[in-house]
Amino acid sequence: MDSVRYDVERRGHRVPIALKILIAGGFGAGKTTLVSALSEVQPLQTEEILTGAGIDTDDLSGVETKSTTTVAMDFGRITINEDLQLYLFGTPGQDRFWFLWDELAFGALGAVVLADTRRLADCFPSIDYFEQRGIPFVVGVNCFDGSRRFSLGAVRRALDLDPDVPMVLCDARDRQSGKAVLISLVEHVARQRGEPVPAA
Amino acid sequence: MRTDLPGHQHEWLDDDAGPVVRPYTLTGGRVRPDADGFDLVAYVLARPDPNLAAFPELHPEHRLLVELAGRGTPLVELAAGLDLAIGVVRVLLGDLLSRGLVSVHQPPRATYLPDNDILKAVVDGLRAL
């Protein structure tokens, strides 16, 4: 296998590696909160146009007049070094945006599925999505105040998770907690490749 | 794989930098958003000293894009920076690409299949945050 260099230099410019990580989960599960907690920049938003009709290229101003809806996506960035960045994408919560998930998931390193223990079933579609496509994921069990504490084992059973899918308790508002979830994802990806990242 | 535009020599690019993407497929002024789309993190780099004056037909958004891409910027950041939908930015990039004003690099393969060194760098980097 030829190794791909990522320090390609061209006239002083390199194309950095930008790894994509999806933050998924049900409505209100804490996706936006997690992206903001982890991102080094103010939570950014971008949108995608939902339309079957397409966009008129020479008439930007006409876009609004067509029957288009836009869907906002959160994203954030973590710079590891000048050649390596993580992009976190909060997935849109609703099922009718599945096609956007495909775009987000394309080439993604993996995903974090946030499970809200008050509404566990809300994350089933996310889990199904990643399982069906073989995209590595971890489950972050988001501990909302006042919600009943479930044991991780009980949540795992309820979600019917594969034994090797990591589960991590987290607080999406807390950066350290979010970091731990991302680390468990990257380690999971490495384990799946059969090349575990050595413990620090 | 790398696709050069007919009539344009992208000699300022290195082959290892990842594929240069074909202009967006335009059909009668319409875009097929899912076909040949640039990746969300496709890397956009403006040509050094782009001669924008030669293209009076370009919109102010095109010009802003070229400016933002001077440093080399992923597509999604351009969209956020211009406050435009991703699909619109893809179209504008197609216009710029066909005029040789920018190059667009789909993510290098290491982005989709990072090796263990990269994964380790990510874990170490996250731990150090």
Ligand SMILES: Nc1nc2c(ncn2[C@@H]2O[C@H](COP(=O)(O)OP(=O)(O)OP(=O)(O)O)[C@@H](O)[C@H]2O)c(=O)[nH]1
């Ligand atoms: N106590 C607690 N509250 C949280 C946590 N994560 C998110 N919240 C709160 O829950 C609410 C919803 O969080 P969001 O981040 O907006 O959830 P979301 O998944 O982006 O929601 P949608 O995009 O609407 O699907 C906000 O008021 C957050 O402050 C958490 O870990 N603990």
Ligand SMILES: [Mg+2]
């Ligand atoms: Mg949200």
